[in-house]
Amino acid sequence: MARIAYVNGSYVSTANAYVHINDRGYQFADGVYEGISIRYNKLIDLEAHLDRLWRSMDELAIISPMGRRPMAIIFNEVMRRNRIRDGFIYVQVTRGVATRDHGFPDYAKPALIVTCRRLNFDAVRQRAASGVAASTQPDIRWGRCDIKSTALLPNILAKQAAREEGAFEAVLVDKEGFVTEGSSTNMWIVKAGHLITRSTSDNILSGITLARIKEIASELDITIEERAFSVTEAKEADEMFFTSSTNCTMPIVKLDDKKISDGTPGPVAKRLLDAYFDYTDN
Numbered sequence: 001m002a003r004i005a006y007v008n009g010s011y012v013s014t015a016n017a018y019v020h021i022n023d024r025g026y027q028f029a030d031g032v033y034e035g036i037s038i039r040y041n042k043l044i045d046l047e048a049h050l051d052r053l054w055r056s057m058d059e060l061a062i063i064s065p066m067g068r069r070p071m072a073i074i075f076n077e078v079m080r081r082n083r084i085r086d087g088f089i090y091v092q093v094t095r096g097v098a099t100r101d102h103g104f105p106d107y108a109k110p111a112l113i114v115t116c117r118r119l120n121f122d123a124v125r126q127r128a129a130s131g132v133a134a135s136t137q138p139d140i141r142w143g144r145c146d147i148k149s150t151a152l153l154p155n156i157l158a159k160q161a162a163r164e165e166g167a168f169e170a171v172l173v174d175k176e177g178f179v180t181e182g183s184s185t186n187m188w189i190v191k192a193g194h195l196i197t198r199s200t201s202d203n204i205l206s207g208i209t210l211a212r213i214k215e216i217a218s219e220l221d222i223t224i225e226e227r228a229f230s231v232t233e234a235k236e237a238d239e240m241f242f243t244s245s246t247n248c249t250m251p252i253v254k255l256d257d258k259k260i261s262d263g264t265p266g267p268v269a270k271r272l273l274d275a276y277f278d279y280t281d282n
C-alpha cells in the first residue's frame with residue numbers, strides 16, 4: 001500500500017488517513033470515483049477521466065470541491081510523494097459529512113480523497129499472453145450504470161462469485177441473455193475480424209479504455225459494430241476480451257465451461273494490446 005494519501009486538503013500517512021463516520025460516502029455510497037493508470041509517471045487519458053468524473057458529479061448534483069487543474073496537481077503530487085512510476089490513482093468524491101438523512105443536505109462540503117498504488121504492467125502483459133477465464137453472472141445493477149458511483153455491491157458480488165468459480169472476471173448478463181459489461185471492465189467479441197461491443201449509451205459505464213481502443217481500432221482499420229451481443233454469441237465468437245484502465249486489453253480464453261475458439265488469445269486482441277501499450281508508453 002502506498003504511504004501517502006490526500007484527504008480533504010492534506011497529504012497524510014495512509015495509516016492516519018480517516019474520513020468522518022457521517023460522510024455520506026460511508027453511510028450511503030453517495031459518491032463517485034475514478035481510477036486512472038499511471039505509466040512512466042504519466043496519467044493515461046487524464047482529460048477523459050476528468051470529463052467522466054465531472055459528468056458523474058453533475059449527474060448526482062455533487063459540486064466538485066475544486067477545479068480540474070488543482071485536482072490534477074493533487075494527482076501528480078500523490079504520485080510524486082509515493083514515488084509511483086507505474087500504477088493507479090484512485091479518486092473519490094462524496095457529497096460530504098452531514099447528519100444522516102436520505103435527502104441531500106444543503107450544507108455538506110464534498111469530500112475528496114486521492115490514493116495510489118503500484119501496478120506492474122509487465123504482469124498485465126504476461127497475463128494477457130495466456131488470457132483469463134471469465135464466468136457469466138446476472139447483472140442485478142440499477143438503471144444508471146453510466147454514473148461511476150461508489151455503490152458497487154452488485155459488481156463486488158459478481159466478481160466474488162466469479163472468483164469462487166475460478167474465474168478472473170465476471171461477465172454481467174441482462175435478463176434477455178445479453179452481455180452488458182464486466183464487473184469492472186467493458187466486454188468485446190471478435191467475429192470474422194470485426195469488433196463487437198455494446199454501445200455506451202446503453203446503461204453501461206463509458207470506459208475510457210474502451211474509447212481509446214475504439215480509436216486505435218479505427219487507426220488499424222479494424223471495423224467496430226456497436227451493439228449488444230448474447231452469451232451464446234460470445235461463446236461462439238472467434239475472440240473475446242475486456243478492457244479497463246488496469247487490464248488494458250485482456251483476452252478471455254474460457255467463458256464458463258466453454259473455450260473461446262481454441263482456448264488461446266486471438267490475433268485481434270493481441271494487436272490491440274500491443275497498439276495500446278505503444279500508445280501508453282510513448
Ligand code: PMP
Pocket residue numbers: 035155181182183184185186205206207208209210243244245246
Ligand atoms: N465498466 C465498469 C463497471 C467499471 O467499473 C470500469 C472500470 N472503472 C470499466 C467498465 C472500465 O473503465 P475504464 O476503461 O475507464 O477503466
